[in-house]
Amino acid sequence: MVTLNSRENGKVVVQLKGVRRLDADVSTPLRIVIAKPGLDGHDRGAKVIARALRDAGHEVIYTGLRRTPEQIVRTVMDEDADLLGLSSLSGAHDFLFPRVCTLLVEAELLDVVVFGGGIIPDADRPSLLGLGIRAIFGPGTTIEEMLAFVTELGERRAAGEPSGVGEGGDWTWQATGET
Amino acid sequence: MDAETAHAAAKTGDRRSLARLLTLIESGNINGAELGFGSREEDGRILGVTGSPGVGKSCLVDRLLHEWAAAGERVAVLAIDPSSPVTGGALLGDRMRMQAADDLDEVFVRSVATRNQPGGLPVRLGAMAGALLDCGYDRVVVETVGTGQAEVRIVAVADRVLLVEGPARGDSIQAEKAGLLELADIVAVNKADLDGAARFAEEIRGSLELSGQAPPVMLVSALEGTGISELVSTLGQLGPARAAQRARWRERLLSEWEAALLTRDDVEQLLDRLESGDASVPEIVDTFYRGDD
Numbered sequence: 377m378v379t380l381n382s383r384e385n386g387k388v389v390v391q392l393k394g395v396r397r398l399d400a401d402v403s404t405p406l407r408i409v410i411a412k413p414g415l416d417g418h419d420r421g422a423k424v425i426a427r428a429l430r431d432a433g434h435e436v437i438y439t440g441l442r443r444t445p446e447q448i449v450r451t452v453m454d455e456d457a458d459l460l461g462l463s464s465l466s467g468a469h470d471f472l473f474p475r476v477c478t479l480l481v482e483a484e485l486l487d488v489v490v491f492g493g494g495i496i497p498d499a500d501r502p503s504l505l506g507l508g509i510r511a512i513f514g515p516g517t518t519i520e521e522m523l524a525f526v527t528e529l530g531e532r533r534a535a536g537e538p539s540g541v542g543e544g545g546d547w548t549w550q551a552t553g554e555t
Numbered sequence: 556m557d558a559e560t561a562h563a564a565a566k567t568g569d570r571r572s573l574a575r576l577l578t579l580i581e582s583g584n585i586n587g588a589e590l591g592f593g594s595r596e597e598d599g600r601i602l603g604v605t606g607s608p609g610v611g612k613s614c615l616v617d618r619l620l621h622e623w624a625a626a627g628e629r630v631a632v633l634a635i636d637p638s639s640p641v642t643g644g645a646l647l648g649d650r651m652r653m654q655a656a657d658d659l660d661e662v663f664v665r666s667v668a669t670r671n672q673p674g675g676l677p678v679r680l681g682a683m684a685g686a687l688l689d690c691g692y693d694r695v696v697v698e699t700v701g702t703g704q705a706e707v708r709i710v711a712v713a714d715r716v717l718l719v720e721g722p723a724r725g726d727s728i729q730a731e732k733a734g735l736l737e738l739a740d741i742v743a744v745n746k747a748d749l750d751g752a753a754r755f756a757e758e759i760r761g762s763l764e765l766s767g768q769a770p771p772v773m774l775v776s777a778l779e780g781t782g783i784s785e786l787v788s789t790l791g792q793l794g795p796a797r798a799a800q801r802a803r804w805r806e807r808l809l810s811e812w813e814a815a816l817l818t819r820d821d822v823e824q825l826l827d828r829l830e831s832g833d834a835s836v837p838e839i840v841d842t843f844y845r846g847d848d
Contacts, residue, residue: 404582405643405668430644435668440651447657451650455666456574484571 406530408459411439411448413476416466421493425461428519429526445475449483457488458533459526460541462509464494469504477507477541486542489529491549493517508541511549525549558585565690570663573690577665580682583818587682592689599793601684603713605699605706605735610721611745612698613652614777620655620662622787623694631663631687632656633680634698638668645669649698663692669700678814681712681807706735710798711806715740717790720759722751736763738798740770743786747776770797 410426412419419441426436437455439448452460460480462473473492480488492504493513501512511525528549529539538545556575564572579585580592588594606612616632623630634649647666650656656664669677676699677683684695699709709716718739736742736759744756756774763769771789775782816822828834 405645405670426646430639430646431642433639433642433644435638435645435647435666437647437666438651443657450657453571454574454656454663455647455650456578 406434406458406526407437407455408434408461408526409437409439409448409452409455409457410461410463411443411451411476412441412463413443413445413448413472414464414466414468415442416464416468417441418465418494419463421465422461422463424519425463425493425522428523432523432526434526445472445479448476449479449485452480452485452488453483459489459491459529462490462492464492464496467495469494469496470500473504473509474507477509481508481542484542485540487533487540489533489539490541491525505548508543510539510547558590562590562686562690565686568691573663573687574665576686576690577683580679580686581667581670581677583679587679587685590686590689592682592685595685595688597714597796599714599796600688600693601695601697601712601714602790603697603699603709603716604719605709605716605739606701606719606721608701610701610719611777612701612719613649615719615743615745615775616696616698617653617655618775618777618780618783619696619787619790620653620659622783624655624659624661626787627661628693629661629663629691630694630696631665631684631692632696632698633665633667633683633687635667635669635677635680635700637700637702638670643670663687675813676708676711676810678810684712707738708806708810710738710796710803711810715790715793715796716798718742720744720755721746722749722755737766738802740793740797741786741789742770742772743775743782744772745775745777747774747781748779768797 408429410422412422422438426438429436437451437457439451448460462476464472469492477490480490490509491511491513492509496504496512496514504512510529513522532539532547537547539547556572558576558579561572561576561579565576580587604612604616613634620630620632632653634647636645636647636649638645645668647668650664650666653664655662667677667680667683669675680697684697687695697709697713699706716739718735718741720742721744742759744752744759746752752774756772760769760772763772773782773786773789775786825839829836829839
């Protein structure tokens with residue numbers, strides 16, 4: 377099955393999108409949870425990301441503000457999400473992101489792809505990426521770059537390459553747009 | 556995970572397997588009817604919740620979930636939001652208003668995009684609801700998108716329909732218009748905390764009384780939690796469904812028909828031909844019948 381994806385020069389462009397883990401020959405939109413963990417009231421960024429992913433043809437579930445790691449993992453599980461985006465601008469990412477990753481692994485949601493964004497100092501990034509988070513997007517990231525990340529993930533999963541939080545491998549997204 | 560494995564594990568209460576099973580049904584990878592989710596007795600266990608955007612459907616459902624869970628019931632929700640007809644994407648925001656979704660073990664909430672049925676009801680919704688009942692949920696709530704005449708289609712899946720209304724939704728003539736109000740088994744006027752709610756409820760009652768068999772009209776406030784237990788107890792005592800059996804079959808037929816059309820391999824080519832003026836709509840429709848010869 378193909379999904380209507382975009383219009384170019386007035387012509388409808390149909391292309392295959394993210395291939396689901398279960399059947400390589402059936403394509404459906406990716407299901408992506410965008411979450412705001414912890415006590416952090418800044419969600420403009422999360423909403424912009426959610427909107428961009430929607431416009432790229434994906435199904436986005438936004439959690440709303442101030443969710444606990446437990447609530448976020450429950451949402452990912454019940455919604456059978458493929459990707460989880462965590463947004464934090466409060467400085468608590470070094471506690472919250474690892475906690476979410478641990479709970480995902482405990483729940484055996486190993487194939488869920490986790491990416492992060494917000495105010496995450498450079499010095500904190502290597503340890504977070506080491507937990508299985510595949511990308512961290514900071515201020516200045518373009519929507520195009522984030523969508524390129526999602527597209528590449530779709531390809532990696534289709535090819536069976538490790539990309540989930542509990543699947544190991546050392547692949548992480550190499551930022552292109554940031555300075 | 557194949558469908559049988561997921562189904563067996565979901566029946567033992569494994570949430571992750573249930574979530575996967577719903578994905579398999581939703582994506583069309585398995586035919587719900589084969590697992591026995593296609594047909595069922597209309598026993599009142601599937602409740603459709605409908606009403607215009609912004610009247611407070613999700614918040615009201617959250618209140619109901621807490622009430623049912625406290626009474627020991629296990630309840631699942633299928634919360635529908637529209638897919639974009641242009642990109643196919645969707646922003647699913649109902650769950651965010653349902654605290655019970657992430658806090659109560661008795662509750663299972665799944666957000667569902669309309670996919671290739673924009674404005675309508677996802678065609679596999681009935682099988683998804685059937686799967687949830689089969690996997691141990693006592694009740695399934697289907698929350699609709701909330702816009703348009705397509706909302707009438709909820710009777711294809713739901714045994715009973717709760718129509719949520721709110722004050723300041725126009726004058727009494729709005730209540731006289733044909734449509735959902737005629738099919739609703741119960742009406743809840745939400746936002747009772749606002750001015751005019753009681754009067755609006757009276758207007759709806761007055762309008763419904765003219766048509767004979769009138770459904771109950773309740774006044775509730777999802778914000779303050781008033782009228783919720785009364786609503787739950789009235790929901791438990793509803794009489795026979797108002798939607799005629801024939802109307803249900805009509806909506807099911809339309810739903811399948813639309814799905815069959817939209818999942819045709821050549822649907823994009825058909826649209827191309829229409830867009831370029833190569834064929835007219837009646838000509839295209841005509842080819843469907845000729846193809847059956």
